[in-house]
Amino acid sequence: MARNITPREKDYSQWYLDVIKAAEMADYAPVRGCMVIRPTGYAIWESIQSQLDERFKETGHVNAYFPLLIPSSFLEKEAKHVEGFSPECAVVTYAGGEELEEPLVIRPTSETVIGHMYSKWIQSWRDLPILINQWCNVLRWEKRPRLFLRTSEFLWQEGHTAHATREEALEETLRMLEVYRSFMEEVLALPVLTGEKSEGERFPGAENTYTCEAMMTDKRALQAGTSHFLGQNFAKAFDIRFQNKDGELEYAWTTSWGVSTRLIGAIIMTHADNDGLVLPPNVAPVKTVILPITPDQNLLQEKILPEAEKILERLKKILGANRVVLDTQFHMRPGDRFFYHLQKGVPLRLELGEAEMKSSHLRAVRRDTGEVVNISFDAVEREVPRLLENIQNTLYRRARSFREENTYHVTSFEEFNEVLNKKGGFIKAYFAGSPEDEKAIKEATTATIRCFLLNEPTEGTCFYTKKKGGKLAVFAKAY
Amino acid sequence: MARNITPREKDYSQWYLDVIKAAEMADYAPVRGCMVIRPTGYAIWESIQSQLDERFKETGHVNAYFPLLIPSSFLEKEAKHVEGFSPECAVVTYAGGEELEEPLVIRPTSETVIGHMYSKWIQSWRDLPILINQWCNVLRWEKRPRLFLRTSEFLWQEGHTAHATREEALEETLRMLEVYRSFMEEVLALPVLTGEKSEGERFPGAENTYTCEAMMTDKRALQAGTSHFLGQNFAKAFDIRFQNKDGELEYAWTTSWGVSTRLIGAIIMTHADNDGLVLPPNVAPVKTVILPITPDQNLLQEKILPEAEKILERLKKILGANRVVLDTQFHMRPGDRFFYHLQKGVPLRLELGEAEMKSSHLRAVRRDTGEVVNISFDAVEREVPRLLENIQNTLYRRARSFREENTYHVTSFEEFNEVLNKKGGFIKAYFAGSPEDEKAIKEATTATIRCFLLNEPTEGTCFYTKKKGGKLAVFAKAY
Structure with a gap:
């Protein structure tokens, strides 16, 4: 019986891998960046899956299955989407012994192919809303893999909904964010902050991205789940239109939202100790x-x-x-x-x-x-x-x-740097800067805006630009 | 509300597709040969999944997840396996913006990559048996696709077990065949014959393949599930060895078994009528x-x-x-x-x-x-x-x-042809011919040996070669 888990204080990265190895949760696969989820790890995923699925069904969603392979031309229909995802794609060029006329991409996410199908299924306002979720594998080529946190292939769920109005789609986006928050807090014992991503951190093709952010025991942030308001971007790219009650054609409003096997990494880095894994009873396969x-x-x-x-x-x-x-x-x-x-x-x-x-x-x-x-x-x-x-x-x-002990409020960039270098953790600060300012802060400190907090209506002076009307942001170094 | 289902008697193939369309079970995907499983169809798969999974767990199995992508060299390690599967594979040659050094195959089945992992996990007899199942998608390039029955991508489960002895592995192979049979009969109301495949119809790399065969309402056979005794073939190809109680190194004995979304096709072609789908209550998502x-x-x-x-x-x-x-x-x-x-x-x-x-x-x-x-x-x-x-x-x-009304026993090839041409259905006959004889029968009639029946120990004169010692086989035209 091996007890050789590297102490967390000595080498956090090695500790993380040792915990996974000692619990026999996962292993690297023979293909670079891919993992094998072993029975102990997979049982946790099954527990997450069944409990989340129940919450999805309670909120009116049904499951379906869309294809793994997507024509590469589909990705190109949404400009920001292809820019964001094509560098990470794995591409099938041969199949059935022949070279394909059009290369096929293994889904990195399914907005495009689902958009294509929705355009066929949706004709009238009576067909809306469509509330579909899919449990599947996706692939995003990863140069620096880390078990559960970043692997080329991972398992996840992706919800894709279509609505008749902007308001309804926004409401759905926030409803699912709340489903995630309550699931993470109640089942995974994972306290999360919910908020809105800055422009630079949005899902490629989204009008708005909402996120659940958790603090790991090394004080870094982990994005645990996201919910995207896609506006009419994908509806326009894939021609998802419906006849409204007045007989006019309108573009639908869509959302998408997902969590992945990354949550297992979050459980480890929130609860595990130097003896190994610690599972909250509500998610533990064996209680x-x-x-x-x-x-x-x-x-x-x-x-x-x-x-x-x-x-x-x-x-x-x-x-x-x-x-x-x-x-x-x-x-x-x-x-x-x-x-x-x-x-x-x-x-x-x-x-x-x-x-x-x-x-x-x-x-x-x-x-x-x-x-x-x-x-x-x-x-x-x-x-x-x-x-x-x-x-x-x-x-x-x-x-x-x-998390509370390691969260600081700062009002100047000097203070920001001092906290980040001496203490780490989450830094709350009012921010009114531009995407360029955000980039500059990231380059100088490696910290990013994790989110602008929801339910924080007060505005303040920007810690960086000193402009008025800053929104309350949380900055941190992140996974 | 469209009621235009083509009558079954008029055009069975079109009737099948019309039933699927009317129930909104599935749709062709934009990629040739792939399908979208719509919520009505997917709910049936969820019902199959949860009930089969329970039976797998009751028989001591646990779930895990192995990677989608397999190095193409892995397939080549088992000679018959590569011969059987490589013509059907989809191949990834680019990923992350670069050409790959070694092409990667999307799993058509996972014996090879699982064999590779088992060789790392198994050292001693104490590590055996390993009883793992996986629910996943697989890909086998299909030139003549048919929704649920033959699609390039499909969903399935694949069980992969490793044992210390031949007897134990054989016992497992037959145990899972029986799990399939009872599930199909009790839950899907699908009567099946169980038996052993002939040499020509075996899984590529198996020593023996057992099968559940059902009769569809057009009197053709459908292979509904298979369980393979792999002997030491994959253990030798992937070096799965263990130290036995006497401290000697031995190769393990392995099995694999699977059923797929094809079962949904079997439900349709067994129970549906000219008004559409008919679901047995035990599998119906909505009863x-x-x-x-x-x-x-x-x-x-x-x-x-x-x-x-x-x-x-x-x-x-x-x-x-x-x-x-x-x-x-x-x-x-x-x-x-x-x-x-x-x-x-x-x-x-x-x-x-x-x-x-x-x-x-x-x-x-x-x-x-x-x-x-x-x-x-x-x-x-x-x-x-x-x-x-x-x-x-x-x-x-x-x-x-x-099925019983459409099953005939014949003793000569003349009679065989007559039944096949005038009546169709299942033909029981004693057979002692060679693989070449079997091939000749298939070429002349398009009928194949579906299986040699289990629990039929009596032997008889071969209907084709007139040799003694024929085993009781079931022939039929099949999907």
């Missing part, structure tokens, strides 16, 4: 593990295992059949068995040995704090869910406090 | 629809709708929140509303109008038989599931009878 431990084989077979199996069945009923497991890796030493589950991030470990049998208690060890609680056998149905809820809340509060 | 119908707006608003909503809530509780819908398309004529749900294959329609309100009954119309049953308001919880179960069984029995 608790029962460990029968004793050197006494008779006691194990005759008393401990039967009791452990009884508790297993009782917990399955309240947590779900696959959400609790019984560890029977008796060929391993007890310490290695503890470590096995620590590294995989299981939120709660329930130990059952000779002492516990005598006192009819389980020894419950929390993954988040290491704290030990004794749970009476007959109280597992009450106490285990209560502990899990407490762990969930503790992880969220801890991450939120960390 | 029943409630239709409030009256020209009297007051009655509708004050009595009928409130009652319909009450029944909706009661049915949601027993069928699942998304499994029952209330039709409020009041801008459509009643006949068009009926047809809308007929075409989409909803198993049961519950009508609620003035007469029904008076008698406190729902008018239930079965999709499979058109039969009408009155259900008292207070009996919906009992009667609706009972009717759905009856519909499920009726569809299965009907399909099974159809």
Whole structure:
């Protein structure tokens, strides 16, 4: 059992990779920049998928599937879109033994091909809104890959909706931003700031991009999900028109929104520690593990295992059949068995040995704090869910406090530089500069505007240009 | 509301496409041979996915994700594999703006890249078995595409397992064949014959291929799912070795098995009729629809709708929140509303109008038989599931009878030809010929051996070569 996780304080990047390796979450694939998501990692994605999907369906969305391959001419129909994505595309030039007449691009995102289909499906205002989501793989060629955070191929969902009015499309854009925010905070225990991207950081082809930004434990920002208001840009590029109630032809208003396997990277860099992964119970595929431990084989077979199996069945009923497991890796030493589950991030470990049998208690060890609680056998149905809820809340509060402790408000560029160099973290500042100013700040400091905060209507003096009417922005170095 | 479905008797191919179009299940994509799976079709795939996935997990499998792109050299490591698949591959030659050093193939199936990863993950007998499944898209360039049945890109699951012994791997191959059979019969109401493929029809690189074969309503066969015993072929090609309990290095034994979106084609061609799709309740995303119908707006608003909503809530509780819908398309004529749900294959329609309100009954119309049953308001919880179960069984029995009525046993090639030309269907015959004989039969008749039946230990005289010791085969023209 390897316990060699590099301490986070020593080398954050290596620590991140070591956590992934120790938990057997992912591996690099033989193709540069691509990854293999191993069962432990994939189970987290399945948990994310099923819970997000439920929230999408509750807000009226249905799933569909659009093709992987897109004619390269499609990308060119939206000027900013092709500029943004074509340098990252993988291109199919041969298929079925023949050279293709037109090269095909592996989807980096599907606005274009979905726009093409919507133009066929939408005729009348009665066909609107269209509220479709797709779970799929996408490909954006990556020169500096990093497991989960940046890989050439990744898994994601992309929602694509079409509406009759600007207002309705804007409302949808913000509704999905809120679905993301609440999912991230409630399920992933990931506190996020929501806001609007600056012009330079917008999705290529969008009128407006909204984002959820989280702070990782190295104080850098991670963009965890985005929701785009596409205006009529794609409707015009792909001729998505409908007859309105007055019989006139109008262009539709569209949105798109997505989150990806990157969220797994966010979980690691928010909750994991030097012992390995830490999973918030609400997203953990395995919420608790029962460990029968004793050197006494008779006691194990005759008393401990039967009791452990009884508790297993009782917990399955309240947590779900696959959400609790019984560890029977008796060929391993007890310490290695503890470590096995620590590294995989299981939120709660329930130990059952000779002492516990005598006192009819389980020894419950929390993954988040290491704290030990004794749970009476007959109280597992009450106490285990209560502990899990407490762990969930503790992880969220801890991450939120960390972000708050590392967020600073500055009013001058001098102060900005000082905070960035000495402390790091999020910097809040009023900004009224131009895209060129933003670029200059990025070149000088590597920090970028993560977003202009929503629900911050007050305006202030720009810390950089000293102009009035600055909006409250959050700056940070980012992944 | 278009009701123009070509009658099945007139033009089976066109009927099939019309059913798909009328139900809005799928559409051709702008790239030749690729399809868009629309929400109605995709919801069926989601239903298949979730129920199969549960059966995979019950048999000890976990999910993972392997990369879309495979170095072309990988395919060449297994001689038969490359021969079988390379003519169908789509090849990426450019990525990130540069020509690639080695072309990358979009996976047509993943034995090679998974074999490569397994060789890294497997060291000791303790690492075995590995029981992994993957849900993903694959690509096999298709010159004569047909929605769901043959498309260049399709969705599927591919299970890939590795074992310490031949016996264990063979057992797994047959276990998954049985998982497929029971799923197809119990959920899709699709009666299937299970058997072993002949040498010429095996998966490229397999030692043995097992299959589930179904009869479509045009009497042709459809291969609905396959399970392959790969022996040590891929283990040798990719160096998957483990140290056994005696400390010696051995090659692992592997299997693979898969079903695809083709199953949706099988559902259509087994159950659909001239009014459109017919879905077995166990796979239907929407099991029943409630239709409030009256020209009297007051009655509708004050009595009928409130009652319909009450029944909706009661049915949601027993069928699942998304499994029952209330039709409020009041801008459509009643006949068009009926047809809308007929075409989409909803198993049961519950009508609620003035007469029904008076008698406190729902008018239930079965999709499979058109039969009408009155259900008292207070009996919906009992009667609706009972009717759905009856519909499920009726569809299965009907399909099974159809297959039995169209299956013939022959003992000579003359008889074989006569049955094939005059009747069609499945032909059972003892066969002891060579692969060349099989080829000659195919060239003369276009019929192929669908499988040698399992559980048919008796041997007989070969209908073709007149040799003794023939095994019982099923021949048919196939999709």
